[in-house]
Amino acid sequence: MRTSSLRLLQDPTVVVLAAGHGGSDSGAVNLPHKERDQAIAIVDQTADLLRSQGIEVEIAPHSEDTEKSIQWVNRNFGFGDAWVLEVHRDSASGLSSDDASRRCGIYYGTSESSKDVGKFVRNAYILNGAHPNSWARPDTASRFGRLGWIRQTRPVAHLLELGFMQGKNDDAHLSWLAKIASAVIFDAFT
Numbered sequence: 001m002r003t004s005s006l007r008l009l010q011d012p013t014v015v016v017l018a019a020g021h022g023g024s025d026s027g028a029v030n031l032p033h034k035e036r037d038q039a040i041a042i043v044d045q046t047a048d049l050l051r052s053q054g055i056e057v058e059i060a061p062h063s064e065d066t067e068k069s070i071q072w073v074n075r076n077f078g079f080g081d082a083w084v085l086e087v088h089r090d091s092a093s094g095l096s097s098d099d100a101s102r103r104c105g106i107y108y109g110t111s112e113s114s115k116d117v118g119k120f121v122r123n124a125y126i127l128n129g130a131h132p133n134s135w136a137r138p139d140t141a142s143r144f145g146r147l148g149w150i151r152q153t154r155p156v157a158h159l160l161e162l163g164f165m166q167g168k169n170d171d172a173h174l175s176w177l178a179k180i181a182s183a184v185i186f187d188a189f190t
């Protein structure tokens with residue numbers, strides 16, 4: 001969308017969403033809740049909300065794991081076509097319930113313009129009701145050191161962490177997280 005103030009988001013016309021993990025990997029688990037299942041629910045609702053605001057959205061097939069989703073993205077989109085976002089739920093112990101429920105984050109890539117998107121989204125999280133501890137970090141600060149979703153995809157890519165598995169897990173809360181995700185994506189993209 002050419003109206004975005006963010007340089008990397010001026011050319012892309014499509015938002016691509018993917019649920020984190022998949023295949024034999026459920027991601028974080030707080031029984032009976034599984035990150036993968038929640039990420040799928042959030043992705044589907046976020047896509048609906050964005051589409052209702054006129055944004056073109058594609059969803060990476062939920063049958064694929066991260067590796068396959070990256071391949072799917074690269075078969076279908078090149079740099080400048082799309083903004084691709086993988087959706088996760090975070091996991092940590094010792095947080096207050098409110099913090100764990102409402103703290104959201106975004107990982108960005110190596111360029112300054114990718115960081116600009118990260119900083120914008122972090123502010124937008126907070127403006128839209130996420131916890132003030134919400135963050136933007138380079139993927140080098142992730143526990144894996146670098147994130148394939150960000151490094152190996154051809155289009156501009158970021159990774160969202162929406163609340164913690166140790167916070168609220170009910171359907172209404174997942175819908176609230178989808179509302180936050182769609183709001184920050186809309187604000188950054190348009």
Ligand SMILES: [Zn+2]
Binds near residue numbers: 020088
């Ligand atoms: Zn995850």
